[in-house]
Amino acid sequence: MQDKYTPAEIERAAQDHWNKTAAARAIEDTTKPKYYCLSMFPYPSGKLHMGHVRNYTIGDVLSRFHTMLGYNVLQPMGWDAFGMPAENAAMQNNVPPAKWTYANIEYMKTQLKSLGFAIDWERELATCTPQYYRWEQWLFTRLYEKGLIYKKLGTVNWDPVDHTVLANEQVIDGRGWRSGALVEKREIPMYYMKITAYAEELLADLDKLPGWPEQVRLMQKNWIGKSTGVRFAFPYELDGKEDKLWVFTTRADTIMGVTFCAVAAEHPLATRAAQGNPALAAFIEECKQGGVAEADIATMEKKGMPTGILVQHPLTGEKVEVWVGNYVLMGYGEGAVMAVPAHDERDFAFAKKYDLAIKQVIGVEGQSFSLDGWQEWYADKQNGKCTNSGKYDGLAYEAAIDAIAADLAAKGLGEKKVQFRLRDWGISRQRYWGCPVPIIHCPTCGDMPVPDDQLPVVLPENVEITGAGSPLAKMPEFYECSCPKCGGQAKRETDTMDTFVESSWYFLRYTCPDNDQAMVDQRTAYWCKGGIDQYIGGIEHAILHLLYSRFWTKLMRDVGLIDIGEPFANLLTQGMVVAPTFYRDLGDGKKQWINPAEVDVVTDERGRPTGATLIADGQPVIIGGTEKMSKSKNNGVDPQALIDQYGADTARLFIMFASPPDQSLEWSDAGVEGAFRFLKRLWKLTHDHVAQGLVPAFADGELPAALKDFRRQLHQTIGKVADDYGRRKQFNTAIAAVMELLNAFAKLPDDATARSVKQEALEAAVLMLFPIVPHVSHALFGELRPGLDAGQQTFPKADASALTQDEIELMLQVNGKLRGSLKVAAGTDKASIEAAALASEAVQKFMEGKPAKKIVVVPGRLVNIVV
């Protein structure tokens, strides 16, 4: 055995061995329990970043651990290959998106391979290949025929200078990121998936996911946002015609306090009122400025203008004025809201600003109402009662809503209604690098889904990207076609699909990537039975990706393709790897983001950053926030330098040791040295043992006290590591436990009995570490047990007989403060413990002669004496 730890050499040898033996190949086998371990596939942005290393190391640890437990493990990998960055790169570097994407895939694949993950590469897929997206198009046509995909107007960010639709990310402070022009909202026809038809099931099934973090289930629940309220109407007469203004409220108990209504700028009443009212028309135009992102709309200044249109209060008949409000969204609910300034914060601010009436209709006894502030008294559903509300006075929340809803229903002006916050999923994108929407527009027959025998609609790959609209719309050879029904001249849809569509079902396709006859097959049923056993990915996907995947799984079930309703049985949401951001202002709100690796940070004596300079030119750069590593903020750290210098095992060990997986990790490479040192130490301990000759591992017999204690620690460690890997999924403490074990190991003597225990300990330690640092473990196990393959071993089992303990140490407290400790024989009864505790010197001293009022004995832990 060589005496030096040489990671490059041993990692190459181990990977060669695994390749030769096809160790990671997953074959369906009904004689073993299956374990499908899935990590979120990467977007091929160019290089791996630390978040990838973290994600895939967690997946690999769980995969290898379950292999050692006897499971038939599938760990696949693929590429979320469609998306915007490829188009941006195309514009910047004049390279076609396909070429850029495939080159990135090739490079990142070599990086992944160098990390030694037990991935079955035979199942690799990329979503930008027709072999993949043809099935997505095929399912699209089925769903379209079922009415689960439909067309309606949707609002997008429009850049009036570049004449293109912008993603929310491309709108910065209300301006287009390239042109700098003020962005406008524009309504265009788009295809929508009817996710709201599944709202009830998506909500209810959250309770069937005990393997998901509570946090994620709660976020999804709130996102779906089921609420019961009242949909009702304000009747009005305009241009000689009677009509109704519909609104929805969860606060029907405050309906008597309505002093005005507000409608969206795009609402028909607003449009009508703007005729002959240039000021209002101008305001409506102003409302169209800015992006569509909810965060922007919710934080912007609330503005409004009266329409002059009066509607009738449905219960009192009083006239209520309709305003246009920039905070009311057309795409949400009815596009109109009632306003009760006395009991709603936003309505109150609006009423104060425009000097509108405020009418208190909820009161709490003993508290007075003031026009200086709004009162959330409804939250007090016990004591908040209707007041100034005529016949409803004195009614509490629920009774008031029931009475009011009944009266509205009697007048035919409203009813109770369940409403969801969840909106249908708009999947049309006016972009090139995506899966073409398989629709043909025929002037005679209308929108026709592309027939099966014409699928896939292949995305042409040699295009020029200009940034102004989709290249597909300028390619007659793409869009010119004939109607599948009447054969007449027709036009192919040039929009592509949201890339979330591809990522909503890729995990099913891993089971049968080679099937060119069907989307899924019986292998899908094998691997996905009961759901994917473990899914691992960033917490930032807690809502959108995970909700869409759940939705698609239900769609595919209802089309009869699969028989599961939930895709992921267990979910581990890893915390983000975050890093500081640095930038320079280029003016016009544009920023040049600079990678942390190119920056020198100056800190004060307390370690706080005071400034930063670009290494290349020595000039200052601005320190931004600490954010998730991303392409757009250029704050990703390339793990390659780490791998090159220390090897894959050190990189894997370090990132798993740095913090528990669900916690966010602020990147710093301080501490890498320590991980490397540990592996060197493990190597040396093994080398020194092997150099003295191998011995059979200790099996049973009597041991001196020191060795008995060590052996107890060994088997406690085995139990803890297995629990940390399997149940807790907390790898940093598993590593710490093995480190402690080896610290104790290093102090053991070298006699024959000790050496047999050392053999046992080293074999176990190396196997316990195998899931995290497989290369070095492979090499070391081969030395400890010549001819055996570490990857074929079962995980060590704790020996119960080694765990018994004769003496237990109890902590002694007086009034909850630690005052000493007490050693007692295992199994000592409570009374004896109490007596021994009271007799102890430390306790006597702090009782100061006062009698014990109470004695609390926590078995195996402590004694607390209250005086």
Next chain:
RNA sequence: GCCCGGAUGGUGAAAUUGGUAGACACAAGGGACUUAAAAUCCCUCAGCCCAACGGCUAUGCGGGUUCGAUUCCCGCUCCGGGCACCA
């Protein structure tokens, strides 16, 4: 703005069900080995007070429940994630 998290030594963190706060590491300081350096090994290492024994304080801030709170409850502050076209 709304929804979800987080905050513990100089640093990353541990404390699994309310029971020894700071395991395991990093950095730092001291020592051994060495001509020297690197590597390695050993020691110290939350703060304050004390010659020492020991004591007091301390888990973002302010309250509460409890014999006992990093852990549970209420109210804040700051930081991060998501907000439907970044993925």
